Amino acid sequence: VRARVLGSAAGGGFPQWNCACSGCQAARAGRAAPRTQDSVAVSADGDRWVLLNASPDVRAQLEGCPALLPREGRGSPVQAVVLTSADLDHTLGLFSLREAQPIALYATREVLAALTRSILLRTLQRSTGQLVMHELALSTATPLVGADGRSLGLTVTAVPVPGKLPPHLAGITEASAGDQVALTVRGASRALAYAPCVASVSDLAGAFADADALLFDGTFFTDGELAAMGGQSARAMAHLPISAGPAGPGSLAYLAGLGVPAFYTHINNTNPILLPGSDELAQVLATGVRVAEDGLEVFR
């Protein structure tokens, strides 16, 4: 399995279009690495690829990665997309994968239903077979088949993780176990676990034990960092913060004890681990947990 981080920022990216916080200013000034929105590309053979989530930045992400570009004529090496939720920062890029390109789409029943509610999906359904939707049963290894009908040499397993409904669905659909999942993608030799949004790890004790690497929710360092800018708390937004606080331990203690090489991803522009030399980044690195950047090859 090859696995490459295409984007490592939370929704809005780093910098974020309407933000001039010290982190966003550092990114604009070249003092911190800019990041596009969370997405990962995986492949069994380096030839045909699968996107884990389709971020609003997908066009720039693909152009930045030669293996993901067409070699001649029309036709992309991207054969399939697997989604962890219906959040716009994980699905908006689907609507940029147009231009009559067949795509196999894998998601839970809940996420497929949410996508089907959007009239925009019709832009991917202009011809029979353009978008082929596959339902991911929970906690079951599903073999991935490309838009070309051939095996991709990978299985994916979706495990429910605590979260919350995307804002555009809140109040109109009922919360359900499959609204948000972590994915384990397994090839012949290795397995990548990917959990970009996680509200709590209480029920995830053994969930990633057999993964060879884990990309994990690093949205916020402290529970209150966005609230300090007028937003909600991390926990109210269904993201377990990295650091411990009055509400209990954070994700760093969990990851440090997991025994699996772990990387934070889906990092919000307010998170000080984005700033080289910060105390918070040092705290993370001291435990052996790393911080993903765009272009990181988790498995070469």
Add this chain to the structure above:
Amino acid sequence: VRARVLGSAAGGGFPQWNCACSGCQAARAGRAAPRTQDSVAVSADGDRWVLLNASPDVRAQLEGCPALLPREGRGSPVQAVVLTSADLDHTLGLFSLREAQPIALYATREVLAALTRSILLRTLQRSTGQLVMHELALSTATPLVGADGRSLGLTVTAVPVPGKLPPHLAGITEASAGDQVALTVRGASRALAYAPCVASVSDLAGAFADADALLFDGTFFTDGELAAMGGQSARAMAHLPISAGPAGPGSLAYLAGLGVPAFYTHINNTNPILLPGSDELAQVLATGVRVAEDGLEVFR
């Protein structure tokens, strides 16, 4: 009025994610200027800005233009968005203008209705006043007011132009005059006309006569260039080609006779005017018509 081209490519951009035609290869190799998807920024004072269309590339477009970035804390200089149609390459960027930022949205009744059909719009309606929709009456100068409630010092006039419904709406809504418009944005001293998608100029004889500059549909050079790659003809896609053909004159003859400084924009990746040194580019330039690039300041 200041006016800056943020993106000058048709839907899909240049290069396009699933295309390796000679043009896209040239863009990837640095032999032709890459282009993001069609959008323009205008401002009366250089301080508060209006986007004409919101492209899928909006995040990168704003980051590439310091005047459009926040100066401190939270809050964007982008006060309003005016749409020419409900096409995804002109509207998908709206869903990236999130993060609790108030936006004034101007469009025709038909385009507002189309947007409201999409469940995704709820992500911009999380709080009262986040998205304020203003209906543009046809052929009427409407003063633009920002999300902050203050005048932007500009008027915009929407004139119907022949086109076709976006693919995601085809077959479920009736075609109507306001589905696609050209815009004239007028400030104290100058007026910019913007017509990125035009199927025919038969009824547009005097439409842009009093503009100081015109950005016009340059999607295709010939009627058949996309058909040669397996797509539809330009006219079937509701784009008047630049060059004359069996079906009649193209847009170049129209623009050359207009007496208004004109630029092609919304240029498809298959269009040879994107290639420096091409005969087709020379034909355009010989008439005095120019070709927009990303970052072009039409009015400084």
